[in-house]
Amino acid sequence: MEIIGILTPLSVVLVFTGVMLGIVFGAIPGMTATMSIALFLPLTYALDMVDAIALLIGLYVGGISGGLVPAILLNIPGTPSSLCTTFDGFPMTQKGQGEKALKVAISASIIGGFFSLTILYFFAPLLSSIAIEFSSVEKFLIILFALTVIASISKGSLLVGIFSGVLGVFISLIGMFPDNNKLRMIPLGLEEQLYYGFALLPVLIGLFAIGQIIHEAEEGMKPAAHQNFDLSKNKKNKFTFKIFNGQLVNTIRSSVIGTFIGMLPGVGGSAASITSYSQTKNFSKKPEKLGTGEPEGLIASESANNGLIGGALIPLLSLGIPGDSTTAVLIGAFLLQGIQVGPLFITTNPDLWNGIVFSLIIANIVMFILMFFSIKYMAKIVYIPKHTIYPIIIVMCVVGSYAINSGVMFDVWTLLLFGFLGYLFMKIGVQIAPFLIGFILGRQSEKYFIDSLKGSNGDLMIFFTKGPIAIVLWVLILASVIYAIYDSRKTKKEKREERNSEASENPLNS
Amino acid sequence: MSDLLSLEITFSESHTIFPKIVLSILITLLILIIVRRIVTRIKEGKSKKFNFNFFIDNYDKPKFYGTIILLLGYGIIMEPIGFLLSSILFMFLIMLLFIGDLKRKSILLSLANSIITSVFIWFLFGQMFNITLP
Numbered sequence: 001m002e003i004i005g006i007l008t009p010l011s012v013v014l015v016f017t018g019v020m021l022g023i024v025f026g027a028i029p030g031m032t033a034t035m036s037i038a039l040f041l042p043l044t045y046a047l048d049m050v051d052a053i054a055l056l057i058g059l060y061v062g063g064i065s066g067g068l069v070p071a072i073l074l075n076i077p078g079t080p081s082s083l084c085t086t087f088d089g090f091p092m093t094q095k096g097q098g099e100k101a102l103k104v105a106i107s108a109s110i111i112g113g114f115f116s117l118t119i120l121y122f123f124a125p126l127l128s129s130i131a132i133e134f135s136s137v138e139k140f141l142i143i144l145f146a147l148t149v150i151a152s153i154s155k156g157s158l159l160v161g162i163f164s165g166v167l168g169v170f171i172s173l174i175g176m177f178p179d180n181n182k183l184r185m186i187p188l189g190l191e192e193q194l195y196y197g198f199a200l201l202p203v204l205i206g207l208f209a210i211g212q213i214i215h216e217a218e219e220g221m222k223p224a225a226h227q228n229f230d231l232s233k234n235k236k237n238k239f240t241f242k243i244f245n246g247q248l249v250n251t252i253r254s255s256v257i258g259t260f261i262g263m264l265p266g267v268g269g270s271a272a273s274i275t276s277y278s279q280t281k282n283f284s285k286k287p288e289k290l291g292t293g294e295p296e297g298l299i300a301s302e303s304a305n306n307g308l309i310g311g312a313l314i315p316l317l318s319l320g321i322p323g324d325s326t327t328a329v330l331i332g333a334f335l336l337q338g339i340q341v342g343p344l345f346i347t348t349n350p351d352l353w354n355g356i357v358f359s360l361i362i363a364n365i366v367m368f369i370l371m372f373f374s375i376k377y378m379a380k381i382v383y384i385p386k387h388t389i390y391p392i393i394i395v396m397c398v399v400g401s402y403a404i405n406s407g408v409m410f411d412v413w414t415l416l417l418f419g420f421l422g423y424l425f426m427k428i429g430v431q432i433a434p435f436l437i438g439f440i441l442g443r444q445s446e447k448y449f450i451d452s453l454k455g456s457n458g459d460l461m462i463f464f465t466k467g468p469i470a471i472v473l474w475v476l477i478l479a480s481v482i483y484a485i486y487d488s489r490k491t492k493k494e495k496r497e498e499r500n501s502e503a504s505e506n507p508l509n510s
Numbered sequence: 511m512s513d514l515l516s517l518e519i520t521f522s523e524s525h526t527i528f529p530k531i532v533l534s535i536l537i538t539l540l541i542l543i544i545v546r547r548i549v550t551r552i553k554e555g556k557s558k559k560f561n562f563n564f565f566i567d568n569y570d571k572p573k574f575y576g577t578i579i580l581l582l583g584y585g586i587i588m589e590p591i592g593f594l595l596s597s598i599l600f601m602f603l604i605m606l607l608f609i610g611d612l613k614r615k616s617i618l619l620s621l622a623n624s625i626i627t628s629v630f631i632w633f634l635f636g637q638m639f640n641i642t643l644p
Contacts, residue, residue: 043635159546163539170532177525184525210581217577220570221608387608388619391601392627398584399593399635402644409644412585419581427564446528453519460515 018058026066211422262311
């Protein structure tokens with residue numbers, strides 16, 4: 001594999017651009033890596049597949065990494081996965097060590113990124129060589145497995161999370177069923193527009209971006225509590241790589257946790273950094289200091305959330321299942337180019353596979369160089385006012401939706417409709433991420449379900465009797481359901497205890 | 511038993527099987543959620559009044575409704591008057607709305623942002639990449 005033969009100079013430039021834009025997006029609170037990829041999808045239309053994916057990988061890496069800037073400087077996670085970065089990052093900023101904190105986080109990010117890349121490179125081909133043997137029964141069970149993990153990303157009520165996911169499946173079924181070309185569930189008068197159902201991209205950016213903007217309009221577009229901290233007031237306490245001395249185990253452990261949690265479909269970024277943060281706290285020599293501004297905590301959070309990237313790409317590239325909402329959007333990119341992601345992906349598209357790996361390598365290096373040496377200026381991004389950036393984003397969303405099927409006005413209406421729905425969902429508690437995963441996997445789950453039943457003459461037992469792999473998948477499905485129930489009980493209990501202890505501390509307020 | 515565990519697949523009706531299953535799961539979940547809510551409410555006693563406010567307290571009415579009206583308006587005027595003009599108009603108005611005053615500086619800023627961004631997007635997507643724009 002020749003790196004020069006696969007990546008053209010244009011793709012290198014695109015990775016670079018992607019990382020830069022991704023950092024900007026990640027750094028603006030409320031804008032996520034997912035959104036940046038969704039917004040730039042239409043642009044990839046005009047590009048080669050390798051170039052397109054280079055840009056998107058750049059955006060992905062940049063977006064996840066950019067989230068650390070507002071997390072450390074403003075105590076607002078720029079992306080959900082940088083939640084734990086705020087725990088130690090912001091206290092360091094308050095102590096005048098902001099620049100040091102940023103540099104620790106950036107260095108941890110690149111280590112996590114490279115670790116997960118290595119795992120991706122060796123593990124994805126292996127997994128897909130197993131998955132090639134899968135029939136529609138196993139494929140259906142894998143999708144079912146992916147759908148059950150919706151439960152573990154649901155915040156708050158488990159039932160509502162599952163409901164949101166199933167609702168997504170239901171909405172995705174609107175339109176024509178390819179098996180017998182019959183229409184179903186289309187509101188009267190929209191047969192033509194909804195023949196193929198709602199298009200993924202407008203649904204996605206509508207829910208995420210437009211919904212968020214309407215929500216903030218309701219709150220009056222208040223600027224986030226921007227505080228001006230001197231980034232390196234504390235001159236004596238500068239960043240050196242010596243901080244990483246004695247942190248080897250922590251860094252590796254966090255990268256491993258990030259990568260493996262990333263592999264579980266649907267679990268997502270915040271879970272990765274939360275798990276590794278809590279493990280670091282468990283193993284730390286000075287657990288009581290974590291959360292008061294220790295580089296140790298920063299390393300845990302940031303190496304885990306960049307480890308996630310490679311991890312999340314494993315099920316995507318070997319099974320065709322998105323590991324989180326960001327990779328779900330990446331599926332959209334492949335579909336746009338007419339490429340089927342699944343077990344055959346790596347063997348049938350070796351150039352693209354290598355392109356992805358190389359893009360990841362370059363993106364990580366670019367991310368490090370860009371952020372490490374220009375972090376002082378990058379940090380200013382978080383001060384761009386919302387009233388400037390949001391109108392730009394709306395217009396980008398509209399362009400993206402309109403262009404996705406080369407000029408269908410109905411897609412713009414879909415965007416606006418799902419924008420309002422996204423806002424409504426936030427209000428009534430329907431959760432957007434599970435809904436979206438359901439929406440993306442819905443059609444496929446139907447296809448494999450019906451195919452399996454056609455093969456067995458309608459016998460539902462086929463899902464249990466197909467063979468050992470089916471049994472393993474059932475065990476995984478059960479395990480993930482049980483884990484989700486256990487986890488939701490635990491969080492509820494913790495919340496209740498918190499409330500009780502607060503109540504006992506301030507009896508007057510209760 | 512074997513009747514319960516098998517489904518009849520008729521070709522002409524196969525498009526309704528899966529939606530029916532999903533719909534019944536949805537309804538079951540909805541009922542479960544409602545039952546759970548009622549049970550918790552009874553457990554917690556009637557001390558807690560049912561107070562669900564759709565909007566947050568003191569929500570910004572002009573910005574909220576303004577945003578919705580402008581979004582709809584943008585969609586309506588886009589095809590008749592074209593992408594470039596409608597985007598400049600839309601961005602200018604929504605940015606003024608978000609800033610929330612009519613000072614000289616705000617108007618100039620909005621004007622600059624809307625024209626620069628719209629022309630840039632129009633040029634980059636429409637002209638350089640040949641992507642269809644309204």
